[in-house]
Amino acid sequence: MIDSASVPTAAKAKGPVLSPEKLHELILKSLDDDQAQDVVSIPLEGKSNIADHMVVASGRSSRQVASMAQKLAERIKQAGRHARIEGLPSADWVLIDAEDVIVHLFRPEVRSFYNLERMWAFGDAPETASA
Template sequence: MALSSSVLRATDPDEVDALHQLVLASLDDDQAVDTISIPLAGKSSIADHMVIASGRSTRQVASMASKLAEKIKGELGRTTRIEGLPTADWVLIDAGDVIVHLFRPEVRSFYNLERMWAFGDAPPAEAPAEPTPARDA
């Protein structure tokens, strides 16, 4: 899925925060599974936050996406772009400052966006311990 930044972005940090909180609350209300938010501010120009969540079925994914777009329009007066709604395996909602990816679990596991967008924030894998040289007594 490609992002095309045709959705306007806010310059007011409070507006960005309100949008981010609305997204998280809506997904929580709709019982999204494994919701995570990745901060992008200062790391990417596409958005300030990326939210990734799963639904248990294509029906739930489609419902969550539709409700979220309606809430953003109704409560904040912002338009969104939605891609992937007809099949609802992976639905992308571009709300400008917040990009939302909704997946069925198998599709989410396959694409593993969390790992791709980690920016090295994840703790590094531990290196194997070096053997200690034996000392002469």
């Protein structure tokens, strides 16, 4: 008989891990719930090994971008996944690295300047998430 105290913490499962597709769905729903604008999802599977999806969205202000980022990171953590946030202090461009899905949240002016959708689409039309 194995004593549960001797099992390493990493081996103790906390339930099923959210699949990359379910994580992607959770992120799109969260952004929709928080009234993100111009949500675009770019499939990266087979194009890059950094993630399966990239999601790009806008908020109306730095305040909304920061709020969306914090809520999204919390929802991802509640689902049992990890999320790392960068860019929160200024909230002009916030990156959320959720491992299988990378999320970029922008103020509209900053988004149009960097135009990530064009750079990552590789000639394919990005998928626009519809509500």
